[in-house]
Amino acid sequence: MDPVPSLASRALELTRHSLAPPLFLLSAVLMLGTVSPVIRFILQQHEIEPLDLAFIRIVVAFVFLLVATLFQDREEFFALAPADVAQLTFVGFLGVGLYYGLTVWSLKYTTVTHYILIYSLNPCFTAIISVLMKRDPFSAFKFWGVLLSFAGCALAVSEGLTGASLQIELGDSLVLLATIIVSFFIVLSAGIVKRYGALTANTVMFGSSALILAVADVFSATPASYLLSFRDSFLILYLGIATAAAFLLRYISLRSLTPMTVGAFHNLVPICAIALAYLFLGERFGPPVLVGGTMILAGVEMVRRG
Numbered sequence: 278m279d280p281v282p283s284l285a286s287r288a289l290e291l292t293r294h295s296l297a298p299p300l301f302l303l304s305a306v307l308m309l310g311t312v313s314p315v316i317r318f319i320l321q322q323h324e325i326e327p328l329d330l331a332f333i334r335i336v337v338a339f340v341f342l343l344v345a346t347l348f349q350d351r352e353e354f355f356a357l358a359p360a361d362v363a364q365l366t367f368v369g370f371l372g373v374g375l376y377y378g379l380t381v382w383s384l385k386y387t388t389v390t391h392y393i394l395i396y397s398l399n400p401c402f403t404a405i406i407s408v409l410m411k412r413d414p415f416s417a418f419k420f421w422g423v424l425l426s427f428a429g430c431a432l433a434v435s436e437g438l439t440g441a442s443l444q445i446e447l448g449d450s451l452v453l454l455a456t457i458i459v460s461f462f463i464v465l466s467a468g469i470v471k472r473y474g475a476l477t478a479n480t481v482m483f484g485s486s487a488l489i490l491a492v493a494d495v496f497s498a499t500p501a502s503y504l505l506s507f508r509d510s511f512l513i514l515y516l517g518i519a520t521a522a523a524f525l526l527r528y529i530s531l532r533s534l535t536p537m538t539v540g541a542f543h544n545l546v547p548i549c550a551i552a553l554a555y556l557f558l559g560e561r562f563g564p565p566v567l568v569g570g571t572m573i574l575a576g577v578e579m580v581r582r583g
Contacts, residue, residue, distance in 0.1 A: 298533040302542050305526035308519040310549025313392050315512050315519075316384045317558060322509060327381040330513065332490040335377055337517020338524075339483040345525055346480040353477045361473065362481055366489075368469055369482025372462025374489050379455035387448025389554035390562055393547040394433045395452040397573045400540070401426045402460035404580045412464060422579025429572025436565035475528050540581045544574050 319325065346354050357365075384392055401423045407413040434449065470478045505513070531539060547570060554560040 298530045299542075301526040302530040302534060302539060303545075305523040305530070306542050306545045307549060308523040308526075309543075310546045311553060312516060312519055313380075313384060313389045313550050314553040314558060315516055316381055317389050317392075317554070319509055319512055320381075320385050321558075323505060325505075327385055328378060328490065328494055330516075331374075331378045331381045332487065332494055333513050334381075334516040334520060335373060335483055335487045335490060337514055338521040339480065339487050341518060341521035342476065342480040342483055342524070345521075346476045350474050350476045353474050354480065357473070357477070357481065362485070365469065365473065365478055365481040366485035368462065368466050369478075370486050370489055372459055372466060373482050374486030376455050376459045376462065377486075378490065379451050379458065383448045383451035383455060385448070386444040387452060388445070388560050389558060390551050390560050390566060391434055391445070391449050392452050393550040394430055394566070394570060394573065395449060396456050397547050397570075397577065398426055398430055399456050399460055399463075400577045400580050402457050403463050404583075406460050406464045410464060412467075416583040419580050419583025422576040422583055424576070425579065426573045426576030429569040429576060431569070432572065433566045433569025436563055436569075479524060537581060541578070544577065547574070 316330065319330065320327070380392075404413065404419055404423060408415050408419075466478070466482075472478075473481075527539065551560075551562065551566070551570070555562070
């Protein structure tokens with residue numbers, strides 16, 4: 278007897294319990310909240326290249342997604358035509374390879390607090406792009422939410438820019454670029470994910486992005502020449518595991534929860550990241566971050582509800 282259907286059915290059965298989907302989603306949010314502090318910590322401890330770190334994260338996530346896809350959506354995965362793979366590769370590199378590469382690169386220069394505050398503007402940029410591409414209608418409520426979030430981000434980030442070095446400014450610029458890129462990816466990939474299925478689409482996008490980054494790493498002018506402790510090796514593996522696990526848990530939760538609920542839970546990500554950066558990385562913040570962060574989250578909720 279094939280064990281795959283029974284395993285898949287057990288997972289689906291678990292999501293029908295009322296407490297399971299919120300717990301899955303909360304676990305995904307907590308994992309996402311740990312990613313940026315872990316990346317920043319690794320970069321502070323070692324001279325590991327951002328490209329190498331991004332590559333390892335994507336490869337580990339791809340392995341976990343591939344296993345899940347072979348259990349759940351095996352037929353869809355093997356039914357992909359070469360043209361389908363090419364399309365997923367193009368879109369996937371935008372939102373996986375390029376985005377994760379810029380994310381790690383930015384955290385080499387800026388703080389976790391700045392990173393997560395700027396990245397929290399992702400729903401706002403997604404809304405703007407969706408309206409410009411005529412995917413979603415314009416809404417005055419949404420417009421004021423975008424302005425509120427942008428104003429809050431400017432207020433929060435300006436606290437750390439007083440006397441800031443060019444490195445922090447470069448890091449913040451890279452985060453902003455990465456946020457805009459992933460917003461384009463979200464808009465462009467919405468139809469693709471529905472067509473191929475979330476698991477199949479993301480597995481191909483992660484796999485092709487890993488391959489592209491591997492080729493880029495081969496031609497990189499900076500060879501890898503660093504030794505990692507067992508702790509730091511575990512943390513690097515954790516980045517990939519958390520990336521895949523967060524996606525899978527969120528994917529399962531969406532079977533029972535509304536997108537609005539999922540979006541509300543995601544407001545906990547910046548809170549978790551800033552708290553961890555404060556406790557373990559020594560990052561300090563004052564009232565502007567608290568006030569600005571609150572404005573960002575309030576504006577994001579207005580965008581979601583608009």
